[in-house]
Amino acid sequence: MSATAEQTASVAELALATLPDAAKAEIAEIRKRYPTAQAALLPALHIAQRNFDGWLAEPVIAAVAAELDLPVSTVYGVVTFYDLYHLKPVGRHRIRVCNNLSCQLRGAEEILEAMRAELGVGEDEVTDDGRCSYIHFECLGSCDTAPMMMIDDDYHENLTPESAREIVRGLK
Amino acid sequence: MAFEKTLTQNVGNPDALTVAGYKKNGGYTALEAALKMEPDAITQAVKDSGLRGRGGAGFPAGMKWSFIPKIDKPKYLVCNADESEPGTFKDRLLMEYDPHQLIEGCAICCRAVGANTTYIYIRGEYTKAARILEAAIHEAYQAGILGDSVMGSGWKLDMYVHMGAGAYICGEETGMLESLEGKRGQPRVKPPFPAVVGAFGCPTVINNVETLCNVPHIINRGAAWFKGIGTDERNTGPKLYAVSGHVERPGTYELPLGVSFDELLEVCGGMYKGGTLKAFIPGGASAPILKASESHLKMDFDTLAKAGSMLGSAAVIVMDETTCMVRAASRLAKFFAHESCGQCTPCREGTNWMEIILHRIESGHGHPNDADLLYSVSKNVGGNSLCALGDAAIGPVRSLVEKFRDEIEQHISEHACPVPHRRYFAAA
Numbered sequence: 001m002s003a004t005a006e007q008t009a010s011v012a013e014l015a016l017a018t019l020p021d022a023a024k025a026e027i028a029e030i031r032k033r034y035p036t037a038q039a040a041l042l043p044a045l046h047i048a049q050r051n052f053d054g055w056l057a058e059p060v061i062a063a064v065a066a067e068l069d070l071p072v073s074t075v076y077g078v079v080t081f082y083d084l085y086h087l088k089p090v091g092r093h094r095i096r097v098c099n100n101l102s103c104q105l106r107g108a109e110e111i112l113e114a115m116r117a118e119l120g121v122g123e124d125e126v127t128d129d130g131r132c133s134y135i136h137f138e139c140l141g142s143c144d145t146a147p148m149m150m151i152d153d154d155y156h157e158n159l160t161p162e163s164a165r166e167i168v169r170g171l172k
Numbered sequence: 173m174a175f176e177k178t179l180t181q182n183v184g185n186p187d188a189l190t191v192a193g194y195k196k197n198g199g200y201t202a203l204e205a206a207l208k209m210e211p212d213a214i215t216q217a218v219k220d221s222g223l224r225g226r227g228g229a230g231f232p233a234g235m236k237w238s239f240i241p242k243i244d245k246p247k248y249l250v251c252n253a254d255e256s257e258p259g260t261f262k263d264r265l266l267m268e269y270d271p272h273q274l275i276e277g278c279a280i281c282c283r284a285v286g287a288n289t290t291y292i293y294i295r296g297e298y299t300k301a302a303r304i305l306e307a308a309i310h311e312a313y314q315a316g317i318l319g320d321s322v323m324g325s326g327w328k329l330d331m332y333v334h335m336g337a338g339a340y341i342c343g344e345e346t347g348m349l350e351s352l353e354g355k356r357g358q359p360r361v362k363p364p365f366p367a368v369v370g371a372f373g374c375p376t377v378i379n380n381v382e383t384l385c386n387v388p389h390i391i392n393r394g395a396a397w398f399k400g401i402g403t404d405e406r407n408t409g410p411k412l413y414a415v416s417g418h419v420e421r422p423g424t425y426e427l428p429l430g431v432s433f434d435e436l437l438e439v440c441g442g443m444y445k446g447g448t449l450k451a452f453i454p455g456g457a458s459a460p461i462l463k464a465s466e467s468h469l470k471m472d473f474d475t476l477a478k479a480g481s482m483l484g485s486a487a488v489i490v491m492d493e494t495t496c497m498v499r500a501a502s503r504l505a506k507f508f509a510h511e512s513c514g515q516c517t518p519c520r521e522g523t524n525w526m527e528i529i530l531h532r533i534e535s536g537h538g539h540p541n542d543a544d545l546l547y548s549v550s551k552n553v554g555g556n557s558l559c560a561l562g563d564a565a566i567g568p569v570r571s572l573v574e575k576f577r578d579e580i581e582q583h584i585s586e587h588a589c590p591v592p593h594r595r596y597f598a599a600a
């Protein structure tokens with residue numbers, strides 16, 4: 001799908017972020033795997049988010065749209081559908097505490113309480129130093145090591161409130 | 173229970189992460205054999221084995237492959253590695269410990285149906301599994317197992333890992349195709365079925381990770397071997413059960429399909445801290461809840477369907493007597509309300525209402541007729557929605573009303589939850 005003239009004009013009006021060359025190259029490489037440009041959109045958004053502090057500001061969304069020659073509205077609609085893309089700033093470390101049933105059955109609520117006490121902010125709020133934000137999350141596929149949480153890309157399993165606090169204190 | 177492990181034989185053997193190590197245990201001999209077979213004979217072997225899909229619906233895999241038309245169009249295999257059904261963690265184990273087994277299964281499937289491209293659609297949170305798979309695929313290309321001439325056969329096969337971005341509905345096969353194409357993961361109207369119009373408008377097979385991991389073993393050891401395991405000829409083969417909740421040793425257990433819940437519980441070391449079984453969910457969040465009195469049931473497709481539940485993804489969630497069933501169902505209802513893609517009104521609105529009603533009952537604000545109200549909402553969602561999420565969402569709610577109505581009524585009459593919330597850890 002390519003953008004119509006009208007849509008392209010609206011792209012031009014938006015402030016565009018500049019994707020780093022390495023990110024552009026990565027997107028171009030991934031693009032080759034698919035018969036359509038749009039199929040590279042989810043991977044491209046992951047790459048963009050990684051390059052812009054873990055969230056997708058509108059100029060970044062517009063830059064991804066331009067890179068794949070897609071209407072900004074299409075890209076925006078995709079971003080809002082998925083839980084792993086963020087439309088507002090997040091902490092340097094993103095903490096996801098699973099509290100779906102299997103984790104709840106092994107004390108997940110107590111891990112969430114410990115996070116609240118340790119970080120002193122509510123869910124999805126960023127600590128004053130910008131270090132962390134935490135949220136409760138749906139099942140992360142690690143129910144045999146419940147309770148558990150995911151920090152950035154890593155799983156932390158068989159937690160206790162103390163071990164969870166310890167891990168969070170160790171984050172830079 | 174002594175049972176020779178097949179699917180998980182390489183778990184705990186880090187050598188299996190490399191092509192050479194995987195080959196030591198007979199790896200890639202099935203692909204080699206398959207390359208010398210007629211493609212239809214591969215599909216026939218899978219049909220003969222009775223292998224049914226391990227992703228949730230239990231559809232016969234060989235039959236699915238045989239629906240792929242023999243037309244001159246690109247064909248695709250999309251491996252479903254989205255694994256987001258609450259309670260399920262078996263596919264992650266297969267990918268993290270034995271990535272080449274999955275690559276080999278995918279390759280054999282592609283050979284059978286005439287596909288030249290596999291996309292492994294993996295949930296965005298599984299970054300470790302994705303890294304391991306990508307490294308294994310890279311090595312397989314270098315070893316000539318993937319690429320322009322698979323094992324020197326002149327047949328071309330490409331394989332890519334595609335990361336999702338956090339949406340349960342992308343595990344539904346047509347939601348997955350939309351997501352693969354870079355769109356919102358909203359399920360498609362069927363027909364046409366993906367076998368005819370799938371990824372990028374082309375014929376597509378969609379199979380679960382565990383389903384595909386069975387394939388090399390069926391080719392190597394024969395359909396008769398596979399059929400010799402299980403309850404009967406409709407429920408065959410080895411099966412991974414992912415057990416969590418109130419058991420002593422939660423984990424993934426490979427056992428013959430159709431082991432009873434009681435036997436499974438014994439393998440898991442029994443109930444957590446010697447508690448008493450109250451209820452269990454046999455097949456992930458979508459499967460209706462079963463009571464302790466049903467623990468003798470065989471955990472296979474047909475037995476569980478007859479009992480009004482389902483094997484689903486074989487994610488077994490065990491609950492002891494300290495569990496408030498309203499609270500448990502309420503948590504699952506919250507999940508479905510969050511994950512409904514919003515396309516169909518009955519599902520979008522109904523999942524929200526079920527969450528709201530369960531929450532108010534649990535917090536002591538239930539209305540006198542809420543049990544009936546829940547039941548009637550569930551009736552309006554089930555069967556009235558485009559994809560199976562709507563039907564899945566009513567599973568826990570309906571079984572709660574049918575089997576634990578007393579507990580609902582007690583919440584309402586006492587204006588509070590009658591089951592004290594258990595503390596798992598000592599106060600700090």
Ligand SMILES: Cc1cc2nc3c(=O)[nH]c(=O)nc-3n(C[C@H](O)[C@H](O)[C@H](O)COP(=O)(O)O)c2cc1C
Binds near residue numbers: 343564
């Ligand atoms: C809401 C929903 C979520 C699903 N999630 C998954 C999943 O995470 N993994 C999976 O393999 N199948 C999932 N399925 C089932 C797939 O739609 C499909 O039946 C399956 O991937 C087919 O593969 P199989 O025949 O090998 O099981 C889901 C279905 C629904 C309705």
Ligand code: SF4
Binds near residue numbers: 358514519520
């Ligand atoms: S049933 Fe629910 S999840 Fe499925 S398509 Fe309809 S709204 Fe979306």
Ligand code: FES
Binds near residue numbers: 146
């Ligand atoms: S319920 Fe927490 S990882 Fe599955």
